[in-house]
Amino acid sequence: MIQLPPLRERFFRRERRSVPAARRFAHETLTGWGLTGGGRRDDVLLCVSELATNALMHGVPPGRQFRVFLRYDRVVLRVEVHDSGPGVPRVLDEAGESGRGLLLVAALADKWGVGERELGKVVWCEFASPPPGDLTR
Numbered sequence: 001m002i003q004l005p006p007l008r009e010r011f012f013r014r015e016r017r018s019v020p021a022a023r024r025f026a027h028e029t030l031t032g033w034g035l036t037g038g039g040r041r042d043d044v045l046l047c048v049s050e051l052a053t054n055a056l057m058h059g060v061p062p063g064r065q066f067r068v069f070l071r072y073d074r075v076v077l078r079v080e081v082h083d084s085g086p087g088v089p090r091v092l093d094e095a096g097e098s099g100r101g102l103l104l105v106a107a108l109a110d111k112w113g114v115g116e117r118e119l120g121k122v123v124w125c126e127f128a129s130p131p132p133g134d135l136t137r
Contacts, residue, residue, distance in 0.1 A: 007071040008032075012052070014060045022052040022068045026079070029070050035077070040127060043108040044077060047125050050101035051081040059083030059120065077127040079109075084120035 008029045012018035026048040030041060048068065055066040060083050069080040089102055102123075105112050109125035116122075 006073055007069065009067055009069040011065045011067050013065055014056060014062065016056070018056060018066070019049055019052045022081075023049050025068060026070060033072050035072070044079065044127055047105045047108055048079055048081075050105050051079065051123050051125070054089055054101050054123065055081045055083040055085075058087065058089065059085030061085055075128075078124060079126075080122050080124040082117060082120065082122045084117075086120070088114055088121065089123055 008025075010022075010025050012022055023045055026045055030036070030044065035041060052066065052068060060066050064084050066084075067080075067082040069078075069082065071078045071080075102112075105125050110128050112123070112125040114121055114123050
C-alpha cells in the first residue's frame with residue numbers, strides 16, 4: 001500500500017488566475033488522497049475558492065504570495081490559507097457587499113477560524129472526515 005503524504009501545500013501569486021489554480025490544486029490533492037465522492041467535496045473546493053479569494057483581495061500585498069495548505073489525517077481534512085496582510089477577517093451580515101465568502105465557509109465547514117502568523121494571518125476551516133473515498137455528510 002502506498003503511503004500518501006499527510007499534507008500538501010502550494011504558493012500562489014497575487015493574481016486573479018491564482019484562485020482557480022488553488023481550487024485545481026485542492027481538487028488534485030483530494031483525488032490523490034482518494035476523497036472522490038459526495039457533495040462535501042464540493043463544499044471543500046468552494047471553501048478553498050472563498051479563502052483564496054479573500055487572501056487575494058484583502059490579504060496579499062503587492063509582490064507577495066499566499067499559501068494554500070491541506071492536511072488530511074483520516075479524521076479531519078483541514079484547509080488553511082496563509083497571507084501576509086494585516087487585519088482579521090470576519091463574517092459580515094448577509095446584506096453586506098462583501099464578507100459573504102466567510103459566511104459560506106462558516107456554513108459549509110464543521111469549524112473555521114483565524115490564527116496569527118509572524119507576518120499576517122492564517123484563515124482555516126476543517127471538515128470531519130468520513131471513510132476514505134467518500135466526502136458525503
